[in-house]
Amino acid sequence: MSLRDELIKLHEVQKLDYQIYQREQEIAALDSGEELKQQAIVLLKRSDELAKALTKIEAKLKDADLAMKSVETKRDNVNKKLFSGTVGSPKELTDLQKDLDMLKEQVGHAEEIVLEMMDEVEGVRTQVAEVNEKLTAAKTRWQRVMTHTQTESKRLKAEIAELVPPRAVAAAEVERMLLRRYDELRLRHQGIGMAVTGNNICPACHMTLTAQTLENMREGEIITCCDNCGRILGWVTTQE
Numbered sequence: 001m002s003l004r005d006e007l008i009k010l011h012e013v014q015k016l017d018y019q020i021y022q023r024e025q026e027i028a029a030l031d032s033g034e035e036l037k038q039q040a041i042v043l044l045k046r047s048d049e050l051a052k053a054l055t056k057i058e059a060k061l062k063d064a065d066l067a068m069k070s071v072e073t074k075r076d077n078v079n080k081k082l083f084s085g086t087v088g089s090p091k092e093l094t095d096l097q098k099d100l101d102m103l104k105e106q107v108g109h110a111e112e113i114v115l116e117m118m119d120e121v122e123g124v125r126t127q128v129a130e131v132n133e134k135l136t137a138a139k140t141r142w143q144r145v146m147t148h149t150q151t152e153s154k155r156l157k158a159e160i161a162e163l164v165p166p167r168a169v170a171a172a173e174v175e176r177m178l179l180r181r182y183d184e185l186r187l188r189h190q191g192i193g194m195a196v197t198g199n200n201i202c203p204a205c206h207m208t209l210t211a212q213t214l215e216n217m218r219e220g221e222i223i224t225c226c227d228n229c230g231r232i233l234g235w236v237t238t239q240e
Contacts, residue, residue: 021191068110
């Protein structure tokens with residue numbers, strides 16, 4: 001078999017290899033979803049932190065509310081006693097009035113604390129709702145990306161599997177040493193180890209070929225490689 005015929009067969013291998021390479025690159029370029037996953041993890045941690053904070057502040061609010069009600073009860077009891085008509089001593093009445101005034105002040109202070117804590121609870125609840133909404137959206141985006149990636153990966157792998165048998169058949173027809181040299185170049189040059197041209201331009205790297213390289217290609221007696229990228233070159237009258 002002449003070198004020209006060998007190169008024609010090698011070019012058939014190259015066309016199949018490049019189809020496989022393109023699909024492998026598409027698989028590699030698919031979104032792994034890792035970035036969205038990390039975003040969801042951050043939001044999940046924040047949601048947990050806020051939930052714990054909300055539990056604590058709600059417990060404090062409950063305690064503050066109980067404390068306020070306790071003071072209110074004391075105030076009401078003193079007030080009832082003060083106006084019950086059962087206290088006749090002026091000093092006792094004065095003392096009760098002082099106690100009532102003090103308790104009223106304490107109730108007012110307790111009410112302020114409760115109101116402030118209620119505002120704080122509401123604020124944290126709002127944050128929890130916002131973070132959980134973002135978390136749900138992040139999970140949805142991640143799941144959508146993963147579904148797309150898995151579907152596309154499965155499709156591309158199936159296409160590669162269909163290309164492998166004909167590639168093996170085509171490769172078996174190429175001289176072993178030539179195929180080995182081609183495979184080494186293909187692995188170094190983005191899936192392209194051989195190219196065909198009908199002019200003085202390498203179709204792989206787009207550099208101008210020397211006159212000697214063109215002459216060697218036309219004669220077809222020795223393996224000719226691009227002066228720039230080193231890929232194996234084949235000569236065709238009409239570009240394939």
